[in-house]
Amino acid sequence: MERARRLAYRGIVRRLVNESKRHRNGEITPHHVPSVVPHAPARYISSLSPYLSNNHHRSVTLPKHHHHQTRPISVEAVKPGDTFPRRHNSATPDEQAHMAKYCGYDHIDSLVDDTVPKQIRIDSMKFSKFDGGLTESQMIAHMTELAAKNKVFKSFIGMGYYNTHVPTVIIRNILENPAWYTQYTPYQAEISQGRLESLLNFQTMITDLTGLPMSNASLLDEGTAAAEAMAMCNNIQKGKKKTFVIASNCHPQTIEICKTRADGFDLKVVTKDLKEIDYSCGDVCGVLVQYPGTEGEVLDYGEFVKNAHANGVKVVMATDLLALTVLKPPGEFGADIVVGSAQSVDSTGKPALRMAMQTREQHIRRDKATSNICTAQALLANMAAMYAVYHGPAGLKSIAERVHGLAGIFSLGLKKLGVAEVQDLPYFDTVKIKCTDAHAIADAAVKSEMNLRVVDSNTITASFDETTTLDDVDKLFKVFASGKPVPFTAESLAPEVQNSIPSNLTRESPYLTHPIFNMYHTEHELLRYIHKLANKDLSLCHSMIPLGSCTMKLNATTEMMPVSWPSFTDIHPFAPIDQAQGYQEMFSTLGDLLCTITGFDSLSLQPNAGASGEYTGLMVIREYHRSRGDHHRNVCIIPVSAHGTNPASAAMCGMKIITVGTDAKGNINMEEVRKAAEDNKDSLAALMVTYPSTHGVYEETIDEICKIIHDNGGQVYMDGANMNAQVGLTSPGFIGADVCHLNLHKTFCIPHGGGGPGMGPIGVKKHLAPFLPSHPVIPTGGFPQPEKTEPLGPIAAAPWGSALILPISYSYIAMMGSGGLTEASKIAILNANYMAKRLEKHFPVLFRGANGTVAHEFIIDLRGFKNTAGIEAEDVAKRLMDYGFHAPTMSFPVSGTLMIEPTESESKAELDRFCDTLISIREEIAQIEKGNADVQNNVLKGAPHSPAMLMSDTWKKPYSREYAAFPTPWLRSAKFWPTTGRVDNVYGDRKLVCTLLPEEEQVAAAVSA
Missing domain, CATH: 3.40.640.10 (Type I PLP-dependent aspartate aminotransferase-like (Major domain))
Structure with a gap:
């Protein structure tokens, strides 16, 4: 029997040479068959299905083999195998046909025709470039070519942008880790404890360094953050004072952004030299200053702040976090700032984290909202927090002192060369130089692959950062010496350099004293900490995140790869355009592609x-x-x-x-x-x-x-x-x-x-x-x-x-091509309609189009369950966590509903798993309606069920621990565990906590819980 099986297998393998071609061309349709050849690859088995019996006990009949038979190789057989649309659009043609039929249509196109109004349909979309789509390998090659067109010169431009040596453990395990970059905004706190802890670390870092009691987690950038602060000053004065003063020592982009934003608020922005600022008009709501200044100066703002406050004016200070490890912090000058996060407790009394504004302010207050920001820079805030955790206070201070030391060496060297006038004001990392021809010096620096900032025809600044070396300073000396010999080296000057920062502006107060910033300074320990936090959070690594209006799509690895290439990451935003030709080509092409799409x-x-x-x-x-x-x-x-x-x-x-x-x-x-x-x-x-x-x-x-x-x-x-x-x-x-x-x-x-x-x-x-x-x-x-x-x-x-x-979206569009993108839209519509059809017998679908279909998302109505079972949308959202899913968009745009969007990237199996979950939850609601489960003490009201709850010594729930944790069989093989019980939102709203608690308070809170 074994010998017969081996002979049969050999014949099968020989036959594959020709038959696999027919399989790829679609001439053979795969069928599910038993594994009569246990060790043969699955793709071979499926292609052989016409020749294999469905009965293990029957013999295998093979067609007669002709040793010299040859067939031409088809064009399809030699096409690349790494095409992208089939990786992004998950539903196979067979699955599409099945789902369309389930929805009552003979084909996906018929469904789409019935869904999208005919009068707004376009015939087709065609790109002038990438129309057919690049393969994944072609995309990487193309991005490599673009990267090569960028010139990474050493930047001394500054102006708020500095290079940093991001620890590779952070790059690999946060920036390049889908467990961090595919998470959604932490509105569901019970499955977001990891990133919330990291963001609280960030806030603690900010409050410690600034010397202020409150901080928010993240805005967009320094310029727009300053504009938000300006709006706060206006709101604090209830719009009664309509002038906002900006000191001329602020970065130019910050000044101009504030002017743009002020126009909408009917605010008057006045830019003045610090010495000329006065508040005699009585109409000033706030003032913005830079510390250190845009040209490097470090000033004592003590009396300035007192004067502003005496006139009822709020002071906004734009600053540099690294500088604050050695400079007196803004809080000690008396500068003003507002925003924060919150701490709360879960259903067992255990400490838990949540956002201060758990529901989006914009959706609640609409035109009365203080900001329209939803998306911020949370991933980068988490990286910054980990940077502080990794280096700790001593490490950060060491980096800052080194940067200041390099600036000092450069300043001293220029004085010794006698070729330029160096500003005598205190500085941190930026040296201001007066010279006869700033443009000539800047041009000479470019020839040595270095970029300086030209302030005006007679003024240059040079900013130093963590990546600057002594060799870089020596190169700068050669540029300023204009070909004359430099009689010293940067290293030789180091012993002569004096600290530029006077004692009254030197930081004396401690910072980052919490243990979290003093215990993970080796890679091994930081790696474990990063993964410990990631394991608390649900992301696309675990399951679909079916958020209506938020569209949580596949973030393909090929799209993500160029984001961490130095040829893209290490170019200053204000570098000359001729040094960023790869970027410019991408911008231009992306603009053209998006114009075609829109x-x-x-x-x-x-x-x-x-x-x-x-x-x-x-x-x-x-x-x-x-x-x-x-x-x-x-x-x-x-x-x-x-x-x-x-x-x-x-x-x-x-x-x-x-x-x-x-x-x-x-x-x-x-x-x-x-x-x-x-x-x-x-x-x-x-x-x-x-x-x-x-x-x-x-x-x-x-x-x-x-x-x-x-x-x-x-x-x-x-x-x-x-x-x-x-x-x-x-x-x-x-x-x-x-x-x-x-x-x-x-x-x-x-x-x-x-x-x-x-x-x-x-x-x-x-x-x-x-x-x-x-x-x-x-x-x-x-x-x-x-x-x-x-x-x-x-x-x-x-x-x-x-x-x-931008390389992410650029790569996505280029690899999908016009056909792949169109197909993606169709499948997104198909997936939503398939799910709506599966769920309509269990939940009312709230809105439909003219022909009874939905678009790419749909709303199920849960409002009736409040009367029949005492169940609300939040209860369903929390119970979904026990099944390993993130809730759909909850109570928007209609209170008491869930808005579901599956996207085109989710497989039919995942769609079914989510539908099965909601159907299972509907049955749990039915048990309450029938009186088989208590209205107040049931599995939905008790959700989510954390390991701590399930393993406690006492269990007083009327349902079993097993059912609470494993309501469906698939969870036994892959279970995502919520790390806390249900968060108490009322407690969180009343207990605003913006920083990490002192260790003894954390211990006390844990013990009392």
């Missing part, structure tokens, strides 16, 4: 978050109206079904908001739109609309809505949150929108990173292109650039926003 004429890459894109788009509309003399156009119509940040963004632009409702089917009420537009036709600025709507449907009247707005003198702003349902099928420009922002961290695969980073570029029609934002340091505009420009001021601190993460 149907627009030009695109700005500067907004570095989705909400920032909203703000930018509205400001562009505002500038357009003003260019035509229509300064009075300030009314913005916003449907209640629009995305939650829309009203906040419009308010930031100084617009008056008129809300219109929806009809019984969830569609925008056409009569209300018409009336609002016609009643305000003389002052109408814009309509903000999300499409498909946040109700998960393609509204049939969207083109008519656009026409109504245009007929009444307004512009149409389309929120790009749901672009994943448009790409390749329709486009904002084709529908009739004038401007649209794109959440690259949604539709175009930039990972969410626990709350960021993101990007929100905007596309515009030709008439709006001249007003796209520029930048005061590196002028920019749209891609392609219009002939005539009247640019808006800067929106972000860097000319092209968070440029380093």
Whole structure:
């Protein structure tokens, strides 16, 4: 028997030479068969299925073999095997056919035709480049070519941007680790304890270094953070004082961003030299200063702050964290700042972390929100926190002293050379030099592959950082010596260097004293700490994250790889453009691709978050109206079904908001739109609309809505949150929108990173292109650039926003090609409709389109269960954690509902697993409705169930521990454990904690729990 089996197997292998070709060409359809050849590769077995019996006890009959038979090799057989769309779009053709049939359609295209209104469908989408899509290996080769076009010169530019030696243990285990970069914003605290602890570390680091009691976890960048602080100063004064003063020693990009933002708030920004600032007008709400200054000076702000406070003025100080390890912190001068995080407890009384504003402020307060920020820079904040944990206070101070020492050596050397005048004011890392021809010196430095900052024709600054070496300083000496011999070396000058910082500005207070910053200084220990935190958090590594409107897509490894290449990471944002030609080519091509996708004429890459894109788009509309003399156009119509940040963004632009409702089917009420537009036709600025709507449907009247707005003198702003349902099928420009922002961290695969980073570029029609934002340091505009420009001021601190993460979206689009992207949109629609169909017998599906289908997301209504079983949406959300899933978007846009978006990247098996989970939870609710489970003490109210709860000595629940933890069989092979019980939100709202508790308090809290 064994010999017969071996002979049969040999015949099978020989046969594979020819038959596998037919299998790849689709001539043989794989079927599931028993493994009669136990050790043969699975792909071989499937291709042999026509020849294998389904009965193990029957003999295997093989066709007659002809030794000399040959067949031509097909073209398909020699095509590359690493094509990308089939990796990204998970549903196989057979699965697509099955799901379409389940939804009542003979094909996926029939479903899509019934879902997307015919009047807004485009025939096809075709790219001028990458139309067929690059393979993964071709993409890596292409990005390598682009990287080679960038020139990584040694940067001494400074201006808030400095190179750092990021410890490789942090790069590999956070930046390049999907367990960190695919996490969602920590709104579900019970499965977010790891990143919340890391963000609390970050906040503790910030408060310690600044000497202030409160800190938030992350904004966007220094410039926009300063603008947020300006808005806070305005709010504190309740808008009664309308002047904000900025010291001229601030970075130029920060000054200009504040000016742009102030315009929407009707604030007057005044820039003055520090010595000329006075508050005699009585109209100043706040003042912004830089510490150290943009040209390096370190000043004593003690009397300045006292004077400001005496006049009722808040002081905002922009600073450098590394400098604060050796400089007197802003808090000791009396500077002002607000924001924070929170600590809470779970259902067992155990300490737990949660966000201070657990529900997005924008969705609650809408146009009254203090900010429109949703996506921030959480991933980078976590990296910064780990950098502080790894180095500790002594390590950070050592780095700072070394940087200051290198600046001191350079300053002393220039004095000895006698070729330039060095500023005598105290400095930390930046040396200011007066010379006869700054441009000539800068040009000479470029020839030695170094970049200096030219302030004006007679002023240069040189900023030093952690990556600067003594050799770099020697090269600078040669540049300034203009070819003359340098009679010393940087190393030889070191013993002569004196500390530039006077004693009254030297930091004496301790910082980073908490044990967390003093115990993980070896790689082994930090590695374990990083993984300990990651293991507490659910990410896309574990299961689908079905968040409606947030689109948690696959972040493919090939897309992510260039993000950590030095040829992209080590270029200063203000480096000369001719040194960043790889970046420029990518920007230009990406702009062209995104214009094709959106149907627009030009695109700005500067907004570095989705909400920032909203703000930018509205400001562009505002500038357009003003260019035509229509300064009075300030009314913005916003449907209640629009995305939650829309009203906040419009308010930031100084617009008056008129809300219109929806009809019984969830569609925008056409009569209300018409009336609002016609009643305000003389002052109408814009309509903000999300499409498909946040109700998960393609509204049939969207083109008519656009026409109504245009007929009444307004512009149409389309929120790009749901672009994943448009790409390749329709486009904002084709529908009739004038401007649209794109959440690259949604539709175009930039990972969410626990709350960021993101990007929100905007596309515009030709008439709006001249007003796209520029930048005061590196002028920019749209891609392609219009002939005539009247640019808006800067929106972000860097000319092209968070440029380093653009390779992710660029690679995604280039590998998918136009066909792959179109197919992705179709599958996203198919997946949502398949799930809605599976769930409709168990949960009401709240809204549907004209033909009974949904778009790429859908809403299930849980409101009825409050009456029948005492169960609310939060109970279902928490019970999902026990099944190993993140909850869908909860109670938005309708309270008491769940909005589910599967994306195209999830397999049918994962969709089914999630549906099975919700169906299982529905049965748990049914047990309460039938009286078989207690209304107050049941498995949903008790969820989530942490290991500590399940292993406690006492168990007083009316259901078993086993059922609480393992409600379905699959959990026994792969279980994600929530690390805490349900967090007490009321307690968290009342107990604001912004930093790590002292160790003894943490121990006491744990003991009492």
